[in-house]
Amino acid sequence: MSELESILGMEFFATKSKGIGGCLRKRWEDFVVEEITPQKEIIQALGPGISTNGLKDAQITKGEGDYTVFTLERHAMYNTFEALDRIARSLGVGIKRFSYAGVKDKRAITTQRVSAWRVDPERLKNLNIKGLYLRDFNRSEEPVKLGDLWGNHFSITVREINLAESEIEEQVKQTCREIEDSGGVPNFFGYQRFGVQRPLSHLVGIKLLKSEFKDAAMLFLAKAYPLEGDDAQAARNYLRETEDFAGAFEKFPKRLNYERVMLKHLSKYSNDVLGAFRRLPRGLLVMFIHAVQSYLFNKTLSLRYKQGFPLDSAVPGDIVSPVENVSPNDYILVTDETVSEINEEIRSGKLGVSIPLIGYDSNLPENKPGELVEKILKEEELTPSMFRLQSLPEISSRGMFRLIMLNISDLKIHDIDADEYSTDSMKLTISFSLPKGSYATVVLREFMKTDPIKY
Template identity: 45%
Template sequence: MTLRASPLDIKLGMEVYASTTPGVGGRIRSRFEDFIVEEILLDGSEATLRLKEEMHDFSKRGRYLICILIKKGIDTLSAIERVARRVNVSPEMIGAAGIKDARAITAQHVSVGAVTPEKMNVDLGEIRLVPMRFSEEKITPGILLGNRFDITVRNIPHECSETQEMILETSRELMRLGGVPNFFGHQRFGTVRPLSHTIGKLLLKEKFEEAAMIFLSELSIYESPRARSARIYLRESVDFNSALKRFPRSLFYERLMLMYLSKYPRDFLGAFRRLIFADSSSRLINHTFSIDFSARE
């Protein structure tokens, strides 16, 4: 086992790696098609990209219409916002079990109350909503079993036989360890700005203004110059209305918060109500896994 974790991994509590073997190299997510996610619910229902006519069943009635949301190159909340505008319903009426990757093609379940299948059959190109059945239960995180991933790795710099041997050696090492630590990955904390654990901790301490300003103005070297410039402006001016005009439209959640703070500049808790953050316990869990695996050396 090696303790040569990267500074970012250590910051997020992932202080050890489970294997000493080198990676095979290559690139993931070169194309949206290289990362496919399909959701599975506790009752065995699968959201698949390969929908068939016989999968639809509207014979039983219920309070909620269950649909499959298929999207490409966009995050779940943005997709829901666009669908809601198209069918003229509030985004809050659309329930989901989780947020799926943006740089991917994903399929997941959503529920909508008091609508017909005809109204919710939506095709926006990169976003499709396909009605499947009615249910008395809405879609929430509590009924999510997991996700099935289909990942393509391109440009591996080894011959096929050498790559296979490297994979087998890693597998053998992991079998000797008895498995791998089930860390919360970078996505849990934010891939460009891994801050959600810090913000979650501040929210638990009821330091709402500090949490909001970190979310809005903390800089990252991985962002565009325009995004960094907008964050610096906000940090120096604390002018939410003017900052809103400077923040790129790609910073969807920051703009959502700024819109609220432009109207209610002291209601920092209210500004967080529509945003989702992983709580700081995720980092604590990662740290605990690291200690456990270090003890196995």
């Protein structure tokens, strides 16, 4: 695996196949993410040919309630936060009026359900923002809430594969067989959780948990990475060397909106680091803490594999959860007396082994599985109680569980053909559905086995 994957705790593959290599996201329309509702309906994307003007005649479904629920289709221009910020600014309302079920990729075509509190659907319908397309408006008494989805359907094209068609076909078939035999792939949190250009969300989160707020701010603002633009690197290096917040504000590119929001505050109140963080959307702040939980999960899962613990069955001390609707309170601690019965339930697909996403109210595994969690926490100098942040209580996390294996639905290979955008290369088109909180790149890494920086 790559250096980035090792840094983020993704330290093994489930399959032994060679891997086809290739690149993702060479064109943004090669990566399509369609949200699947709790009723398992796919919100289909209209695709590159869509136009804002073409949606003006869309009907608004009548209903009652303070919330307007609508479909947001995005075409590579913005991430979820940026898109909603752009919509809110265009309407002259606060971004806190908007809520969503899940965060989607940026460099992709994506669909998702969004709700807006006390925003007239006609105003939303008449927006004209490049790369954002709004439709399917209706009023509701309830907002769209985080987690209010079954999952996502992915249609992805892998390009620049330097193998013959027959070799690609054989490698892909072998990988599919191995995934089926092992019951899925490791349910790692993908690199998007942490950032590819700047994989530091978990590092900022760890600093916040340790109440090292100045260090957290300087990491987020001043840590430069080579994949960023030269202007961004220069601005971050200037801030790191000078701690001149006002001067840095003038140097930071306007596209780095969140950094500029913090710098503007720190330019006036240089010692109020907490106030600067509170200028960020709560969803972004929460993601720093979620990134820490994700990092600890990845590290624990990799340690479990390296120490020879099974991934498809439980041992005494493990925690198991229902495969459907995993919740903080719905878990079973495996004992010597129950392990045989529980493993039968795992084989039937009803239960799965879980690892806690550490929070202040976490129930930890016991015996040997518990020692794995404790080892990782000790290495990072963290404790569950730290996830109750006294200074930022709004981003405290209770904790929950996550299945260690990811089941893939509707896996289909659609096309192996010449890559029309790359001489002497091939492309592979693949589609599948994943439950919420899971990452398509975690599936694709099993097929590609290449450096994710190339994605």
